Amino acid sequence: MGQSYTAKCKKCGEEFECCEGDSSMARLIKCDMCGKDCWCRNPLRKGPAIEMLDLSEKPPAQCECGGKFILGAPSRCPKCRSTEIGVALGYGVTMYD
Numbered sequence: 145m146g147q148s149y150t151a152k153c154k155k156c157g158e159e160f161e162c163c164e165g166d167s168s169m170a171r172l173i174k175c176d177m178c179g180k181d182c183w184c185r186n187p188l189r190k191g192p193a194i195e196m197l198d199l200s201e202k203p204p205a206q207c208e209c210g211g212k213f214i215l216g217a218p219s220r221c222p223k224c225r226s227t228e229i230g231v232a233l234g235y236g237v238t239m240y241d
């Protein structure tokens with residue numbers, strides 16, 4: 145179970161879409177340097193692929209920024225890479241499972 149929401153950076157004020165948590169069909173991993181999302185198919189689960197997600201069997205070894213994709217990496221502001229982010233006011237939170 146996870147959620148996606150509009151986050152706001154507490155440092156630079158940038159607003160961006162942010163996902164937290166795994167879905168039932170895929171695991172969410174993030175780049176440990178820039179916070180870029182990457183969805184990986186969960187090999188333990190069977191079921192139709194989620195078409196809206198770009199699923200890969202394995203995470204790319206390296207992000208284009210030079211960082212590594214790891215499980216449990218914090219969300220980051222895409223602009224200044226701060227991890228100090230909050231939920232932006234006035235937007236809904238979308239839950240997914």
Ligand SMILES: [Zn+2]
Nearest residue numbers: 153156221224
């Ligand atoms: Zn920022």
Ligand SMILES: [Zn+2]
Nearest residue numbers: 175178207209
């Ligand atoms: Zn990166």
